[in-house]
Amino acid sequence: MLLDNLRLFMIIAEKGSLVAAARETGMSTTTVSERLAALEAHYGVVLFNRTTRSISLTEEGRTLVDGARAIQSEVTDLDTRIRHGAETLSGLIRISAPVDLGRSIISRAISAFTEENPAVSIELSLSDGYIDLVGQGFDMAVRFGNVTDSTLRVRSLGTFQRLVCAAPAYLERHGTPQSPDDLRHHNCLVMRFGETLDNVWEFGTGSNRHRVTVRGSRVVNDGWLIRSWARAGHGIVLKSELDVAENIRSGSLVSLLEDHLPPPNPLQMMFPPGRAQPRRVSAFADCIRVTSPRSLFDA
Numbered sequence: 001m002l003l004d005n006l007r008l009f010m011i012i013a014e015k016g017s018l019v020a021a022a023r024e025t026g027m028s029t030t031t032v033s034e035r036l037a038a039l040e041a042h043y044g045v046v047l048f049n050r051t052t053r054s055i056s057l058t059e060e061g062r063t064l065v066d067g068a069r070a071i072q073s074e075v076t077d078l079d080t081r082i083r084h085g086a087e088t089l090s091g092l093i094r095i096s097a098p099v100d101l102g103r104s105i106i107s108r109a110i111s112a113f114t115e116e117n118p119a120v121s122i123e124l125s126l127s128d129g130y131i132d133l134v135g136q137g138f139d140m141a142v143r144f145g146n147v148t149d150s151t152l153r154v155r156s157l158g159t160f161q162r163l164v165c166a167a168p169a170y171l172e173r174h175g176t177p178q179s180p181d182d183l184r185h186h187n188c189l190v191m192r193f194g195e196t197l198d199n200v201w202e203f204g205t206g207s208n209r210h211r212v213t214v215r216g217s218r219v220v221n222d223g224w225l226i227r228s229w230a231r232a233g234h235g236i237v238l239k240s241e242l243d244v245a246e247n248i249r250s251g252s253l254v255s256l257l258e259d260h261l262p263p264p265n266p267l268q269m270m271f272p273p274g275r276a277q278p279r280r281v282s283a284f285a286d287c288i289r290v291t292s293p294r295s296l297f298d299a
Contacts, residue, residue, distance in 0.1 A: 003075070006068045009047065011066050012036060014059060019092040064278050065134055066272055073278035089280040090119035096133070096141040099222035100243040102126040106142060106288075113274060113287045128223050130196035133272045139281045141270045141286070142238060151270040155285060159264035161241045164201070166255040169233035176238070180212045180260050187235035188214035192221040196245045202237050203260045210260070240265060 012032070022029045041049050047061035056063065073091070097106045102124055110122050125131075125138070133141055133152065147154050160295040164183075177183055180203045191198040197219070203210045216235050220226050223243060230237035231252045237244075247253040269285055271277060277285070 001041065002039075003071070006064075006071065007038055008032065008035055008062065010068055010072065010137065012055070013061070013135070017055060040289055056099045062134055065137070069137070069139075071154045071271070071298065076262050078294075087122055088119060089117045089283055091278065091280050092121050092123060093140070093281055093284055094125070095284075096127060096131045096136075096138045096143075097127045098128050098142070098144065098223055098290065099126045100227060100239070101144075103224060107206050107240060109284075109288050111215075113284050117280070117283070120284075122284075123194070128191065133270060137191075139271070139277070140285060142267070143239070143270060144265050145266055146266060147268060147270060149270075151273045153273060155269045155271075155289060157267040157269060157289065159266050161264050162238055162262040163241055163248070164238055164256045164262070165230060165244050166236040166256060167231055167233040167253055170230075170235060171254060173233070177256060180210055180257060183214050183236065186214075188216040189226050189229050189235040189237045190214065190216055191221045191223065191226055191238075192219055194221075198238070202262050203257070205263050209263070223281060231250075238262065240267075242267075 008021065008027075011017060011024055015021050015024060018029050018032045018036070022032045024030070036047070043060070043064070045060040046058050047064060049058055050053040055158065064102070077276060095106070095110075099266075103126070106124065110124065114120055114122060125136075131138065142157070144160075164177075165246075170187075173187060177186055180201070183201065188199075188201075199214050201212050201214055203212065214236075218226075218229055218234060220229075223239070226237055227239060227243060228237075229235065231247060236256070237253075244253055248255050267289065271281070271285075
């Protein structure tokens with residue numbers, strides 16, 4: 001019964017309400033509430049802060065989310081090893097990735113991995129903003145930039161250049177910037193990462209580092225869409241080489257200011273804190289790490 005209540009607790013945490021959890025499980029809201037109360041009585045703590053409109057995890061609830069996920073994964077792995085043999089991988093992997101990277105590189109890695117491990121299912125969530133690995137129930141995330149949350153476990157996938165690009169049609173109409181400062185006079189397409197507006201573009205390294213505040217007619221939180229706008233000639237964009245390499249090869253985008261490149265950006269896999277990952281998560285992470293992002297892109 002404890003394992004069943006833990007599973008229900010995880011559904012409540014993921015869905016964000018008792019009503020949604022009841023809908024997901026086919027139970028009544030009263031039953032869900034009673035079983036949550038039984039779990040809280042078992043541990044002697046409050047797991048959710050409740051208001052009339054919403055619920056949120058308490059500190060004890062967040063701790064239990066991490067532990068319950070590990071327990072569920074171990075139970076799933078044990079069941080698989082007994083039923084199908086020790087080498088079989090199965091179960092669900094929940095992954096978060098940036099929109100552009102997820103649609104290209106990560107989706108190709110998923111296809112290769114699930115072809116070799118058909119008992120594994122993968123849920124890919126695409127977002128360019130901040131995500132809460134623990135609170136949203138992700139097994140792993142792939143993100144550009146340095147990780148500011150010191151509680152997360154991190155594995156590096158290398159560093160990649162950010163490139164300033166524009167379509168030939170835009171350059172024909174507005175001219176080609178010759179220095180980073182020229183960008184102040186161009187229409188720059190700006191990304192929003194959660195609450196952060198990426199409108200300060202860095203160039204050079206060390207003592208040669210130079211920052212330019214850019215402006216433009218369009219701001220969006222979708223990396224795929226901003227690249228589409230750039231290809232359509234609406235402005236200049238700053239994107240990872242992993243996202244625009246194919247466009248530059250085809251000529252739909254032109255790389256600019258190559259003598260003033262921005263500093264490289266790290267690409268990293270992040271995992272929730274706590275115990276060791278389930279074997280299926282570790283195996284998928286190894287698949288991404290061993291097969292470099294560049295080779296996946298070129299596949």
